[in-house]
């Protein structure tokens with residue numbers, strides 16, 4: 001795909017959503033224990049078909065039948081990393097897209113080393129919070145508070161551009177404003193709600209959603225479309241909630257119901273730099 005600013009609009013995101021739902025892609029998730037159920041529910045609600053398959057003995061075979069893959073290092077251990085590696089290599093051999101969510105990158109040397117190894121294995125898209133992206137880009141001393149970001153997404157844009165250039169991946173940073181870059185163009189997405197970081201693993205479920213869109217669009221447009229859909233659904237879901245407790249369920253309801261008009265009314269996309 002030739003990247004032009006026409007690819008980044010609410011209309012383009014709505015069309016990507018329709019194509020994704022029509023395809024109902026099989027998305028393989030190798031994700032953390034915290035995120036599994038909400039990720040599967042989010043994928044089902046938005047219109048994809050999730051499967052959580054991580055064992056080293058079957059992860060590559062499952063990758064061979066999946067449309068896309070998300071690798072999330074949230075609760076990693078040696079055998080999980082082995083399963084991840086095998087699935088990644090299969091996707092790369094088959095030329096299919098996979099998304100890296102470098103949860104907690106910077107928190108421990110092991111986590112940072114695994115994230116750095118996977119970032120070098122040609123992910124189509126890397127999606128993380130500000131602290132994770134800064135750490136993965138090699139900013140010294142960067143790293144959040146475990147899985148939570150201590151940085152604003154704005155402050156990670158330059159790191160994201162450098163990471164995109166170094167890895168060839170499209171890099172998405174989430175926060176109050178989301179940003180997506182290929183190292184040259186930067187697209188900002190507004191929407192969501194301040195309650196979202198108070199409900200665990202919504203970022204992880206977003207990375208899974210990005211993988212679903214990557215099954216039907218090139219990486220940059222897939223990331224922007226998925227983030228816009230999620231931003232709009234998050235804003236809708238948070239309306240009338242008393243706190244974060246019911247947010248995951250409300251988010252699934254909003255993702256299930258979202259259409260072009262709701263998307264346009266609750267999220268915006270702007271091209272910041274080209």
Ligand SMILES: Nc1ncnc2c1ncn2[C@@H]1O[C@H](COP(=O)(O)OP(=O)(O)OP(=O)(O)O)[C@@H](O)[C@H]1O
Nearest residue numbers: 129174175176192193194196197200201202203204
């Ligand atoms: N202050 C905020 N206002 C609006 N939306 C927000 C805010 N903070 C986060 N979000 C949204 O929440 C979603 C998850 O992003 P976040 O940056 O919290 O992920 P994360 O830190 O990786 O989460 P987790 O690791 O718990 O899965 C994104 O859609 C993002 O736009």
Ligand SMILES: Cc1ncsc1CCO
Nearest residue numbers: 032034074075103147201
């Ligand atoms: C809380 C938490 N700890 C490890 S993974 C995870 C889910 C959010 O990333």
Ligand SMILES: [Mg+2]
Nearest residue numbers: 103129203204
């Ligand atoms: Mg996260």
